[in-house]
Amino acid sequence: MIELLQASFSSANAFASGLLIFVLIYWLTVIIGLLDLSSLDVDLDTDADVDGLSSIAWFNSALAFFNLGRIPLMFFLSFFALPFWVMCVGVNSLLGTQDSWLGVLFMFPIAFFCLFIAKLLTWPFVKLFTIMEKEEAPKTTVIGQMCTILLPANATQIGQAAVKTAGSPLLLNVKTTQGHLVQKGETALVIDYLPENQLYLIEPYESL
Template identity: 45%
Template sequence: MKELFDFALAGANVIPTLLLIAMMLYWSIVLIGAIDLDFLDLDLDTDSSPDGHPEGSLEWLNRLLRFFNLGRVPLMIFLSFLILPLWLFCILVNDMLGIHSLLPGLITLGVGFWLCMFIAKVLTMPFVALFEKMEEEQNFSAIGKICTLQSTVSEGRIGQAVIEQRGKGAPMMLTVCSRPGTLVNSGETALVLEYQADRRCYLVEPYSI
């Protein structure tokens, strides 16, 4: 056990080991309720063109991330299924090849990263359907509610809004958009009209309480 501990902290394995430690600390904090599961979640469509598609310069990146299920499952779930196989890969390969120093270990890390991205994609597939179902349930409950904008939205600009649950649970965070020509400023209230699946956001319009 001591040999494994020493080898895990050797230069060749120190980066994946630190990532593993960070992941374990994160889940420990989640378990005690200090932060939510989606604390570091991804929003792939922050900037989009008026037709609801990502800006051209970022569209390829969004497609790549979604291919690996990023944005379809919470970020930290994906990273957990990435980091653990990556740590095991680096430990086993570096041990078999007798690699102990940092620079050769970076090569192992780079190769292992892309290999484990595909492993993480496969391992997270069962969670995609689960979180899509949860999202559908949230979509139904959000429509017709009043939200408060956390950032300004306008034509071609997607933002964030929050629905207060009034003592019935944590506030509901939404990704929102507006109709062409409609501006809703940060801090203003708006009515949630519908969920637009193609843009992955809720359509809102200004609404004064």
């Protein structure tokens, strides 16, 4: 055990060990509720308004190839960090390079290889996150749309409203901004979604 700790924090393996510890701390804080799954996620989708920027298109294609943008960054990083650490420690211990610059250089081809391992390990989850995104879509697409009040609501009382769709009306739990009251049958505008309460913020249409 002592030998493993010494190898893990040798100069050639320190980065891989630090990355693994960071991932473990992240998941620990998620489990105990200090963070949620999207707390450290970033938008890796790069858009360009100027034609001819092939480097941007190449970058987006590379991200998509490794499933980045399809699953949360921290989720991908979790499947990258463990094999990266195992291979860095294993290769450098086998070759006796854990305390040399050669061992540090080995980190780069190992990292490249582990990108493909992470791609393979995360592939089954791509469909899962796609389904989850589709389920979350109405929460953002209804913002800015008109709704009809079904149950009265104010800033403290939660009511219900319906938004017209191509199919069945979408039912929303709603409350109003401070100082407003909406009654059954009135029209209001959906202005925001409150994820902590899982309800929508609305304002009477006539007051806008």
